[in-house]
Structure formats: C-alpha cells, structure tokens
Amino acid sequence: MAQQPESPRLSLPKNQAMIQNHRIQREVDNIRWYFQSLTTITPTLNDIVNYLNIFSDADNRLERLVLKIYPWANARAINAENQIADSQTQLATLQNDYDLLYQAYRVHKLNYYLLKATCIEKNKRISELLQEKFLLRLLNRQFQIQAQQNS
DSSP, X not given: OOOOTTXXXXXXXXXXXXXXXXXXXXXXXXXXXXXXXXXXXXXXXXXXXXXXXXXXXXXHHHHHHHHHHHHHHHHHHHHHHHHHHHHHHHHHHHHHHHHHHHHHHHHHHHHHHHHHHHHHHHHHHHHHHHXXXXXXXXXXXXXXXXXXXHO
C-alpha cells in the first residue's frame, strides 16, 4: 500500500538523502580544496590512498542512497501513473455520460416537436371537421326549411 507524501516515514529518507548529499559534497569540496591549494605539496602515497578511500566511500554512500530512495520514488511514480489512468477513465466515463445526456435531450426535443406538429395537425383536422359539420347542418337546415315551404 503506497503511503501519502505527508507521512513522516516518507520524509525521513528525503532528510537522510539531504544529509548524505551534504556529507558527500563536503568531502568532494575538501578534495578539490586540497588539490587546488597553492601550498599543496606533492601528495604522498598514503594521501592518495586516503582520498581514493574517501571517493570509494562517497560512491558507496551514493549507491546506498540511490537504493534507499529508488523504491520510494518508484512507488510515487507508479502511484502517479495510476492516478492519471484513473483520471482518464473518469474523463471517458464523463464524456460518455455527457454524450448519452445530449442524445436524450435531442430525442426529447424531437418528441416535443413531433407532438407539437401532431397537435397542430389534429387541431387543423378538428377545425375542418367542425366546419364540415357546421356546413352540413346548415345545408340540412336549409333543406328542412325548403321542405317545409314546399309542403
């Protein structure tokens, strides 16, 4: 289980790394100072061996530091990749949901206009039928009046 970056456990290797980097830098600076100093006398064999040992020790410390930090950094990288993958999945889901909602909206709008058109057509047809009925009654009434007048 990956720990959160705020965890004290994760900050400890970071602090140790800074301390070890500082020590290594100090030793490298001492070596540079020794070789750049004007009063430097030709180093003896023991001095050279000592400085080679210091370099070797610094190399070993750096390697140990990398081995300590690598799992933590690798876990953080994997966690970041997983978060990106989750975000992409969520984005795809949201896009799909949006597309479905938009399709539903378009269908609803189409149904509304179809219903409106159907209602308009029905109202026109009802008006035509009422006019026809009125006309037929009017004609029927006129025939009745003529029939009464003729009789």
